[in-house]
Amino acid sequence: MRLSSKTNTLLALAALIALAPLFFPSSYYFRVGSLIFVNGLAVTGLVVLIGYAGGQISLGHAGFVGIGAYACALAPVHLGLNPLVAAGLGAALSGAIAWLVGRPILRLKGYYLAVASLGFGALVSMVLANEAGLTGGPDGMTVPDPGLRALLKSVAIDLSNAAFWYAFSAVVLVIGAWLALNLYHSPTGRALRALHGSEVAARTVGVDVARFKLQAFVISAIYASISGSLLALQNKFITPDVAGYMHSIELVTMTVLGGAGSVIGAISGAVILTTLPQVLTVFQEYEQVMLGLVMMLVMIFMRDGLLPSLSRKIRGRGQ
Template sequence: MTAHVNEGLLRRFGGLVVIGAVLALLPLILPNNFYLDLVIRMGINAIVVIALNLLAGYTGQISLGHAGFMGIGAYSTAILTVHFNWPPFAALLAGMVASGVLALLVARPILKLKGHYLAMATLGLGMIISIAITNEAKFTGGPDGITVPALSFLGIEINGEKQWYWVVAALLLLVLGGAINLVNSPAGRALQSIHGSEVAARVVGVDTAAFKTKMFVFSAVIASFMGSVAAHYVGFLTPGIAGFFHSVELMTMVVVGGMASIYGSVLGAVLLTLLPQLLAKFEGWETVAFGAILMLTMIFLPKGVVPSLSSLWRKKGN
C-alpha cells in the first residue's frame, strides 16, 4: 500500500522535483544575464500558459484573448503607480481585481458559445482591450509606451535579473504544484469531464456553467498577475502585451506543449519563448515560424509534444 502511494506521488510530483532542481542549478550554469533574462521570460510565459491550459486543455474552453488580461494587469500597475502614485503591490492587486471582475461579467455569455464561436468571442474581447489601451494615450502612452517603476513590497525593491529570477522561479513552482494538485482533485476530474462531454458531465451532477466560469476567472486573474509582474520586470510597456499576436502565441504554447498537460505547458512556453531568439537573424519570419510549428504539431503530434512522447514511451514499455 505504501509503495503504491509513493509511486503515485512520484508520478504526480516527480516532474515538479526535476523542474525545481533545474531551476536551482540554472543560475550556476548560465554564462551571463542575457540567458538569465531569457529564462525569466520563459517562466512568466509558462505561468500564464499553465493557467490557460487549465481552461483550454482541461476544461475545453478555447480563449484567444488572454493577452488582453495580461494587458489589464500590466497597464493597471503602470497607470496607478505612474499617474496616481499607488504603491506597486497595491496596483498589482487592483489589476487582478479588475481582470477578475471583467472575466466574471463576460464569462457566462461568452462560455455559452462553443467551438470557433467561442474562439471568436474571446478574440473580440482581447481586441477591445488592446484597442482601448492603444487609444487611451493620455494614461497608457499609446503606441509610444509607458515606463513602469520597480516592484517593491514592504520596503523591499526587486531589481536585477538575479533577484527577478528567484521570484519568477518561486512563482512557477507554486503555480505548477497548485495546478498538479487541482487536476488530480475531484474538481480537476470535473473539469476534464466537461471537456469530454458537457452533457454527460451535467447528467452526473457537475455544475458545468459554474466550473467554466471559475476557471475562466482564475486563468484571467493569473494572466493579469503575470502581466503586472512582466511590466515591473521589463520596466517599460507597449500595447503589444495585449495584442492579438501575443494571445495566439500563448495559445500556440498550449497546443505545442500539449493540451491537458501541465508539464507540456512549461515545455511549450520554453520552446516558443526561445524560438524568436533562434530566428533573430531572420527578422520578420517569427510569425511564419509560429504558424509552421503549429501546423506541423497538429499534423505529426496532434496531442502536443509531451502527451505524444509520453504515449510513445508507454507503448515501448509495453
C-alpha cells in the same frame, strides 16, 4: 516512500529552474529565462481553461495580460499603491471582468466562443492604445520599481537585475503550477475533467456546466493578469502590444504545442516558443518561416502536444 505525480512534476520543474543558470554563458539568458516563466504562468492558466475544462479556446487572453501589466503602471501613479499591491489589484480586476464577460460568452461553443473572446481582447488593446492621456497611448508608459531588490540587499542578498527577476518569476511560476496541479486533483478539477469528456454526461451526473466553465475562465484570467504584471515589473516599461491579438495567439499556441492537458507540457511549449525565435535569428528573414514549419510538424505528428506524445512513445518502447 513513493512520491505522487504532482510532487514529481513540481520537483522536476524546480530542479530544472535551479540547474539551468549553471549553463548560462551570460546574463542575457537570465532575461530569456524570466520571459519563459512569465509566458509559462499565462499558459498554466490556459491549461485550466483549454485542458481541464474541455477545450474552451480563448483568443483574447492577452487582454487580461494587458490589464495586469497596466495595473502595475497606473495604480502607483493614481492610487499611490506599491506595484506589487497593484499587481494584486489587477488580478482581482481581471477576475471580476472575466466573471462579467464570461457569463454570456461561455454559453457559446466552438469558434463562436473564440471569436467572442477575440473581440474582448481587441477592445482592451484599443482602449490601451487610444486613451493616450491615461495609458500613454502607443508610446506606452513606465512602471515604478517595487523595491524588492533593495529589500533583499538590506539582508545581504545582492542579485543582478536579470538574476533577481529570473528567481522571482521562477518562484511565482512554481506556485502557479502547484495551485493548478492541486486544482486538477480537487473536486472542482474532477468536475472540469468531466466537462472535458462530455458536457452532456457531466450535466447528467449533476455537474453545473455553466458555473464550472465560468470558474475555469476566471482562474485562467487571473493567471494571465499576474503574468502581465510580472512582465511589466521586470521590463519597467509597458506598451499596448502586450494586449495585442498576436500575443493571444502565441499563448494559445504555446499551450497546445506543449500539451494543453498537462501543466508541465504547456510550460514546455512556452520554453520552445520563447527560445526558438532567439535560436532562429541565424536564419534572419527566414525566421518566421522556420518557426511556422516547426509548429506545423509538431501539430501534424504530435497532435496531443509535444510532451505527452514523446512520453507516450517512450513508455511504448519500454514495454
